Amino acid sequence: MGKLVEVQNLKQYFRVGGSLFRKQYIKAVDDVSFYIGKGETLGLVGESGCGKTTTGRALLRLYEPTGGKILYDGIDITHAKMQPYRRKMQIVFQDPYASLDPRMTVGDIVGEPLDIHKLSDSKKDRTDKIIAMLERVGLNSEHANRYPHEFSGGQRQRIGIARALAVDPEFIVCDEPISALDVSIQAQVINMFEKLQDEMGLTYLFIAHDLSVVKHISDRIGVMYLGRMVELANSYELTFHNVHPYTRSLISAIPIPDPRINRARHRIILQGDVPSPLHPPSGCNFRTRCPYATAICSEQEPEFREVGANHFAACHNLDKVPKA
Amino acid sequence: MNELLLEIKNERLSFFTPAGEVKALNDVSFSMKQGEVLGIVGESGSGKSVTAYSIMGITAHPGRLIGGEIHFNGHRIDLLNEKELRKIRGNEVSIIFQDPMTSLNPVYTIGNQICEVLILHTHCSKKVARQKAVDLLTLVGINEPERRVKQYPHELSGGMRQRVMIAIALACEPKLLIADEPTTALDVTIQAQILELMMDLKKKLGMSIIMITHDLGIVSSMCEKIAVMYAGKIVEYGTIDDIFYNPCHEYTKGLLNSIPKLTEVEHEPLVPIEGTPVDMLNPPAGCPFAPRCKSCMQICLTTMPDYTYLSDDHYSACWLLQKKEFETQQEDK
Numbered sequence: 001m002g003k004l005v006e007v008q009n010l011k012q013y014f015r016v017g018g019s020l021f022r023k024q025y026i027k028a029v030d031d032v033s034f035y036i037g038k039g040e041t042l043g044l045v046g047e048s049g050c051g052k053t054t055t056g057r058a059l060l061r062l063y064e065p066t067g068g069k070i071l072y073d074g075i076d077i078t079h080a081k082m083q084p085y086r087r088k089m090q091i092v093f094q095d096p097y098a099s100l101d102p103r104m105t106v107g108d109i110v111g112e113p114l115d116i117h118k119l120s121d122s123k124k125d126r127t128d129k130i131i132a133m134l135e136r137v138g139l140n141s142e143h144a145n146r147y148p149h150e151f152s153g154g155q156r157q158r159i160g161i162a163r164a165l166a167v168d169p170e171f172i173v174c175d176e177p178i179s180a181l182d183v184s185i186q187a188q189v190i191n192m193f194e195k196l197q198d199e200m201g202l203t204y205l206f207i208a209h210d211l212s213v214v215k216h217i218s219d220r221i222g223v224m225y226l227g228r229m230v231e232l233a234n235s236y237e238l239t240f241h242n243v244h245p246y247t248r249s250l251i252s253a254i255p256i257p258d259p260r261i262n263r264a265r266h267r268i269i270l271q272g273d274v275p276s277p278l279h280p281p282s283g284c285n286f287r288t289r290c291p292y293a294t295a296i297c298s299e300q301e302p303e304f305r306e307v308g309a310n311h312f313a314a315c316h317n318l319d320k321v322p323k324a
Numbered sequence: 325m326n327e328l329l330l331e332i333k334n335e336r337l338s339f340f341t342p343a344g345e346v347k348a349l350n351d352v353s354f355s356m357k358q359g360e361v362l363g364i365v366g367e368s369g370s371g372k373s374v375t376a377y378s379i380m381g382i383t384a385h386p387g388r389l390i391g392g393e394i395h396f397n398g399h400r401i402d403l404l405n406e407k408e409l410r411k412i413r414g415n416e417v418s419i420i421f422q423d424p425m426t427s428l429n430p431v432y433t434i435g436n437q438i439c440e441v442l443i444l445h446t447h448c449s450k451k452v453a454r455q456k457a458v459d460l461l462t463l464v465g466i467n468e469p470e471r472r473v474k475q476y477p478h479e480l481s482g483g484m485r486q487r488v489m490i491a492i493a494l495a496c497e498p499k500l501l502i503a504d505e506p507t508t509a510l511d512v513t514i515q516a517q518i519l520e521l522m523m524d525l526k527k528k529l530g531m532s533i534i535m536i537t538h539d540l541g542i543v544s545s546m547c548e549k550i551a552v553m554y555a556g557k558i559v560e561y562g563t564i565d566d567i568f569y570n571p572c573h574e575y576t577k578g579l580l581n582s583i584p585k586l587t588e589v590e591h592e593p594l595v596p597i598e599g600t601p602v603d604m605l606n607p608p609a610g611c612p613f614a615p616r617c618k619s620c621m622q623i624c625l626t627t628m629p630d631y632t633y634l635s636d637d638h639y640s641a642c643w644l645l646q647k648k649e650f651e652t653q654q655e656d657k
Binding site for chain 2 (some may be wrong): 184185213217236252256258259262274
C-alpha cells in the first residue's frame with residue numbers, strides 16, 4: 001500500500017493578540033507527522049481544541065502551514081499551486097446547516113465544483129453528472145431543484161458529500177461529518193462513507209471526537225492532545241492495547257452502551273481541564289493531568305517513537321503504565 | 325425510599341405554531357420513585373426536553389399543556405399558578421441545561437448567581453448565602469472556591485461552568501434534579517468528571533435524577549430506568565437491563581443496532597434505521613415509527629397500539645407485542 005498523503009513535522013501556528021513587537025502564537029498543531037495509505041481511512045480523535053480540525057485543513061492547504069512538509073502522492077505540495085490538487089482532495093464539513101449556500105439549489109451546489117474544474121462537456125452532461133452524484137448518495141433527481149432548507153440534517157450531509165464527490169476525488173477529509181446528526185441517522189451516513197470508499201477507492205482522513213465512531217470506520221487511529229499526536233496505531237491495537245496514559249483515560253471515559261460492562265469496568269477519571277493552548281505546559285503537554293508524570297516530563301518533550309509494529313506513542317514513562 | 329415522587333398521567337402538550345399544531349407530547353405517562361435515576365432517551369424533537377420543562381412549569385410559548393396531570397411530591401404542577409410554581413422551582417425541582425456557556429448570566433459573578441437562589445428560597449442573609457455558595461462550590465469540586473465566587477462565567481472553562489450550574493441547581497437541596505443533556509457540549513474526559521460528580525452527589529444528597537440524553541452510553545452507566553421516546557410518545561419503558569438486553573420495541577432495537585460499539589473486536593457493519601425522523605407537523609396516523617419500521621403491518625399505519633406489559637416496570641407500545649400476546653392467549657385456551 002503506497003502512501004497517498006504524508007505530513008512531516010507539520011506546524012500550524014496562529015497569531016493571537018500580543019503587540020507588534022511581542023507576538024503571541026497559539027500552536028494549534030505542533031510537529032505532527034503521519035501518512036495515509038491509498039484506500040485507507042485514518043481516524044483522528046481528541047478533545048476540542050486539540051488541533052484535529054486544523055490538521056485536516058492544513059493538509060488541504062486551507063491554511064498556509066507555519067512549518068513542515070505536506071506530500072501528496074510523493075510530491076511536495078507545501079507551497080505548490082493548489083488548483084490541480086483541489087480536484088483530488090476534498091472536504092466534508094461538520095455542520096450541514098452552515099456549509100451549504102441557502103440561495104443555491106442542490107443541483108447548483110453539486111454542480112459548482114464541476115463548473116470550476118470544467119468537468120462537464122455540455123449542459124446535459126452536467127445535469128447527468130449531478131443526478132448520478134445525487135443518486136450515489138441516496139438522493140434522487142427531484143431533489144436537484146430544491147433548496148437546502150427543504151432537507152433534514154442527514155440529507156444535507158448527503159448533499160455535502162455529493163458536492164465533495166462531484167470532482168471524482170481520491171482523498172477526502174471528513175471533518176466531524178456526523179456529529180451534528182441524530183443517532184439513528186449517523187449509522188446511515190457512516191455506512192454510506194464505507195460504501196463509497198469501496199466503490200470509488202477513496203482515502204479518508206476521518207476526524208471526530210467520538211472514538212466509538214472513529215474506531216468503527218478507521219483502519220488506523222491517531223490520538224491528538226493539545227496540538228500534538230500522542231499515539232498512533234491500527235484501530236484494534238489502539239482500542240485494546242493502547243499504551244499512552246491519555247489514550248487510556250480517553251477510552252476509559254467513554255460511556256459504553258452496555259450496563260454489564262459498565263458495572264464491571266473501572267474508569268479512570270482525569271482531573272482538571274485541558275490547559276490553555278496559549279500557555280501550554282513545558283515538556284510533555286499532558287503532564288498536568290497525567291497520573292504517571294515524573295520530573296522528566298516537565299523538562300523534556302517526549303519523542304514520538306515506535307513502541308511496537310506500526311504503533312507509535314509519545315511518552316517518557318510508558319513502562320509505568322500498566323499493560324492493557 | 326419507595327415513595328412515589330413524580331407521576332405524569334396522560335400528558336398532552338402542543339405547540340400552536342403559525343404552521344399548525346405540533347403535538348410535542350402525546351399521551352405521555354410515567355412515574356418515578358424517590359431516589360431513582362431515570363433516563364429519557366430519544367432523538368431531537370422526540371419530546372424529551374419538553375417533558376422535563378413541563379415538570380418545571382417552564383414550557384415556552386407557544387406551547388400549552390392541553391391535557392393530563394403532573395403530580396410532584398404532593399403538588400399538581402399543571403394546576404399551580406406562577407407564584408406557587410416559583411416556590412417549587414429551584415427549591416424542590418431544579419434543572420441543569422445543556423449549554424453551560426449560555427445558561428449562566430455573563431454580567432453577574434458566579435457567587436451572585438448562586439446566592440440569588442439561596443436568598444430567594446431560604447430568605448437567609450447575604451453573608452450566610454455567600455458562605456453557603458463557597459461550600460457548594462467545594463461540593464461540586466471547584467478548587468479555590470473563595471476566589472471563584474468573585475469570578476464571572478467567561479473566566480471559567482466549560483466543565484467548570486457546568487459544575488457551577490450543578491451548584492446552583494443543588495443550592496436548595498432539591499428532591500428532583502433534571503439534567504437536560506448536561507454533557508453534550510463537553511469533551512469526553514470532562515463529561516466523565518461531570519457524570520461522576522452527579523452520581524457522587526446523588527449518593528450524598530439522595531435526590532432523584534432525570535437524565536435526558538441521546539447517548540445510550542450515558543444512560544447505561546448512570547440510570548436505573550429508561551424511557552425511550554419517539555415523536556412525543558414513550559415507546560418503551562423499562563429497567564436498563566430490560567432495555568439493553570431485552571428490547572421489545574422495534575425503535576429501541578434499531579437504536580441499539582445502529583450505534584458503533586467500542587468493545588467490539590470484529591468490524592461488524594452497522595444496521596441503520598432507514599428513513600428520516602417524523603415531521604411533527606404532519607405525523608403519521610398510527611404508530612409514529614411505522615414508516616421506518618421493518619416489521620410494519622397494516623394496522624400500524626392506522627392505529628396507535630396500547631402498551632403491552634412485559635413485567636411490572638417494562639412496557640412497550642407495539643402491535644407486534646399485542647399480536648404475540650394475543651397468540652399466546654389463544655394457545656392457552
